[in-house]
Amino acid sequence: MTHQPAEGLRARRRRELMGTISEVALTLVAERGFSGISVQEIADAAGISLRTLFRHYPNKDAIFGGRIEQREEQILARLRERTPAEPLIESYLYAIDAMVDDYMADPGEAERELRVLREVPSLRAQYLVPSPEHETDAMDEALAAKLGCATTDARLSLLRRCLVNAVLQAISTWQRADGGSDLRGDVRNLVCLFAPMVALIKNSGTLCQFDTTLAPILTSDARHGEARNDGRAGLGRR
Template sequence: MGLRERKKRETRQRIADVAMGLFAARGFDDVTVAEVARAADVSVNTVFNYFPAKEDLFLDRRDWAEGRPEEVVRQREPGESVVRAFRRDVLDAIATRSWRYGFNEGSDVFTGMVRESPTLLARVREFHVEREEALAAALARESGAGGDDVTPRVVAAQILGATRALSDYAVRRMLAGEAWSSIEPALKEQTERAFDLLEHGLGG
């Protein structure tokens, strides 16, 4: 990466970090883009050059997070099904407390800010739809499914619905003040159960 590109990435990250600090301290709806710009020592136009909307300051990792499910599909091991690949990825995220499924320290604070802001709540719901559509498109390409085949959309909805349920479960217990040491074993058990259902069917 060249110097110019590196500086642009550093500027983007600094703006996002400053914005998140302000949002955490005062709430998303009570912070303006102009205040973020002043705190980051840049112009308002510079902020909008990197982040088209205020919500994008909060969801600064959105592009990576949206593309992550497709990456899981693309990087699965030889002979590994999509469901097994996601099971492995979620269990790895639990073990490493990765933010990609909301298992990181601070995800309870993040969730609290989203719940307090109707604007953010709407944007996050929109993000989940976009993520599901991106995964469905990836599955359709992988399987060669035709445009009238609903299978990729059904699979994408079920897999990402399961990961959201697991994330909600973990965050709910974090918000209740439980230590990760007590959450982790139960979360692993819930993950295995959820992916067993996906792998073997919901008929029971």
């Protein structure tokens, strides 16, 4: 059994200070919004100099991006705990369950984090729901291993975005109900909507094979469209 090296005093202090800066920044955002605060105000509220803050974070976006990255690392670590045979949807629900617990215990934390994501789409795209152009990361690799597809598969990126947005939608609904709804149940219901998509990806093989499953639907739509056009043409001749 290998033992992880103990965290050094300097590393622990750095981690704790970064956590303090992040908490202070989120509190200020809850009061005035992302655009209503400056890096200097965050430093002042944290009781540190601007130079000290910049030693830990290069800009304001990075302060909040770091918080989102921590969430993703937590989810990824829990996802890796699951067995390869477990259905991806069940593994994903387990992976995000700790975050759901945190939000249910502290609804204010959920509100602060989601407000940043709503007000700064670039943060959401960079750290939480990567754009189609993002470089492959550890989350892509974990999901691809569960699906049995390549990390470059376009369907993987689409599925990841769908799952994240399902969770965000459930949290938003829960917040609008002032925490009166069943957050865990709402998350499960929305995430499970994508179980057929997961099955289709796992069973269809390559992207080209996946596309051919849509052929009957597209052909049917095209025929209906032609029929509608013929009908309009007939009306025009009358």
